[in-house]
Amino acid sequence: xxxxxxxxxxxxxxxxxxxxxxxxxxxxxxxxxxxxxxxxxxxxxxxxxxxxxxxxxxxxxxxxxxxxxxxxxxxxxxxxxxxxxxxxxxxxxxxxxxxxxxxxxxxxxxxxxxxxxxxxxxxxxxxxxxxxxxxxxxxxxxxxxxxxxxxxxxxxxxxxxxxxxxxxxxxxxxxxxxxxxxxxxxxxxxxxxxxxxxxxxxxxxxxxxxxxxxxxxxxxxxxxxxxxxxxxxxxxxxxxxxxxxxxxxxxxxxxxxxxxxxxxxxxxxxxxxxxxxxxxxxxxxxxxxxxxxxxxxxxxxxxxxxxxxxxxxxxxxxxxxxxxxxxxxxxxxxxxxxxxxxxxxxxxxxxxxxxxxxx
Amino acid sequence: xxxxxxxxxxxxxxxxxxxxxxxxxxxxxxxxxxxxxxxxxxxxxxxxxxxxxxxxxxxxxxxxxxxxxxxxxxxxxxxxxxxxxxxxxxxxxxxxxxxxxxxxxxxxxxxxxxxxxxxxxxxxxxxxxxxxxxxxxxxxxxxxxxxxxxxxxxxxxxxxxxxxxxxxxxxxxxxxxxxxxxxxxxxxxxxxxxxxxxxxxxxxxxxxxxxxxxxxxxxxxxxxxxxxxxxxxxxxxxxxx
Numbered sequence: 001x002x003x004x005x006x007x008x009x010x011x012x013x014x015x016x017x018x019x020x021x022x023x024x025x026x027x028x029x030x031x032x033x034x035x036x037x038x039x040x041x042x043x044x045x046x047x048x049x050x051x052x053x054x055x056x057x058x059x060x061x062x063x064x065x066x067x068x069x070x071x072x073x074x075x076x077x078x079x080x081x082x083x084x085x086x087x088x089x090x091x092x093x094x095x096x097x098x099x100x101x102x103x104x105x106x107x108x109x110x111x112x113x114x115x116x117x118x119x120x121x122x123x124x125x126x127x128x129x130x131x132x133x134x135x136x137x138x139x140x141x142x143x144x145x146x147x148x149x150x151x152x153x154x155x156x157x158x159x160x161x162x163x164x165x166x167x168x169x170x171x172x173x174x175x176x177x178x179x180x181x182x183x184x185x186x187x188x189x190x191x192x193x194x195x196x197x198x199x200x201x202x203x204x205x206x207x208x209x210x211x212x213x214x215x216x217x218x219x220x221x222x223x224x225x226x227x228x229x230x231x232x233x234x235x236x237x238x239x240x241x242x243x244x245x246x247x248x249x250x251x252x253x254x255x256x257x258x259x260x261x262x263x264x265x266x267x268x269x270x271x272x273x274x275x276x277x278x279x280x281x282x283x284x285x286x287x288x289x290x291x292x293x294x295x296x297x298x299x300x301x302x303x304x305x306x307x308x309x310x311x312x313x314x315x316x317x318x319x320x321x322x323x324x325x326x327x328x329x330x331x332x333x334x335x336x337x338x339x340x341x342x343x344x345x346x347x348x349x350x351x352x353x354x355x356x357x358x359x
Numbered sequence: 360x361x362x363x364x365x366x367x368x369x370x371x372x373x374x375x376x377x378x379x380x381x382x383x384x385x386x387x388x389x390x391x392x393x394x395x396x397x398x399x400x401x402x403x404x405x406x407x408x409x410x411x412x413x414x415x416x417x418x419x420x421x422x423x424x425x426x427x428x429x430x431x432x433x434x435x436x437x438x439x440x441x442x443x444x445x446x447x448x449x450x451x452x453x454x455x456x457x458x459x460x461x462x463x464x465x466x467x468x469x470x471x472x473x474x475x476x477x478x479x480x481x482x483x484x485x486x487x488x489x490x491x492x493x494x495x496x497x498x499x500x501x502x503x504x505x506x507x508x509x510x511x512x513x514x515x516x517x518x519x520x521x522x523x524x525x526x527x528x529x530x531x532x533x534x535x536x537x538x539x540x541x542x543x544x545x546x547x548x549x550x551x552x553x554x555x556x557x558x559x560x561x562x563x564x565x566x567x568x569x570x571x572x573x574x575x576x577x578x579x580x581x582x583x584x585x586x587x588x589x590x591x592x593x594x595x596x597x598x599x600x
Contacts, residue, residue: 072480072483082477086481087478098487144485
């Protein structure tokens, strides 16, 4: 278990975060300049927090109260930098062996050979980093970090500089690698899809604070606030008023859509009738149906966007008066007809997919 | 005037070599200190380090005379130990070191500032102590700049005239380096003698540049020979699984 509580004032904002990782991949996501990389650097000991405690199981890496601050080399933390930061004057073999120079010759050879094999780098051991492709450099960086057998692996935007084909195959390798490595992994990325694919937990950062952290499905399905919802790609968010609240269900009135909607999902406790809330639903969860049932509204297509594997439709509800809310609906591309602008449909907002956002 | 007087050659070589060794250490230390820190008045210290390069050598010589003279702060300290550097061989070394230092310092600082800080940080996370980071990563990466600075510093020490004349004087067999010897030989009308010394300094200069170029290549050949073909392998070259 790696426990992190950290405060640090930075130019423009202050970092104030607290989370933990336990033999899993945690993804820190957020816009650029929100303190993601600084968090990693503080964990690695390259920067020092103003306050806080960083503990790796029984080992205290940093404790501001007791003035404990281990140097980077005492921390057993591997770091893969965004630009890989390979040593340009050393061959791939020596890059990987750098952290284990003190071992016996045969042992170094054995460990580096194993890593070269694991990272598919066997033919490149005698090359210089400048002679490798971006994907190969990235593998060298990971191999180099793993050579010292760290207990924590920190990856700073590891795939941002790679083209999509290389990226995908490296992401698959990282997932396999986690079985082999078994330590705590923290991955920093600004790409939510990447975070979702690779991690089991997600921490959403904004301006030095954690907006939400936890199981990745929870973050996607139950965003804690509008910022998280927006960041995780929720386009349909409406103002609503609680009409009825019980243990089983919540009924909300959404004035913009001129209707009552049932919400099934786990709801924040203590909702009372008349309370203002936000209601959201992901665009892939809205269903096109034929008949008018509960949680359904009539709408017409206003415009269509084509994506590779889905069609994105923008609907205007038919019943609305002066307000012109727009609902985004994402439908997997199927063989068969596509809707044109003007087509009318009923939109079903399943109660289990609606979520409430406290206001 | 028949014999070729080799003593100035010997004094020049001794002086330039000693000054280069001192400058090498001081220049790297100063550059590392400046590259790795930010504090108020940093630009003033930077300007002070470079000043001897832009000032006329006679002004540097005058400044050194004031510092090392009987009433100067350093001169007074040396008096305590019954020492006096003015008009001694040490004075030639001091003058050469001071004028050569900015070249070493600037070349090294430029080289250090070009190193990505992440590379040094990567070494730290891989268990390297500050000393290991410095001599395994920083120095090799800055090597082309350091070698260039060393060549320039040596050349500048070898050619030093004005400050040396002010601080060390022109004492044959003691402080008379080749540039001084040439000047006074020509002044006395001994042009043949001067020509020999000109040839000597030409030889030393060429040899030192050749030697240092070779040294630079060897030290950095980790990448030297291989990097030559680098342009043919773009970093985004095709991905091979």
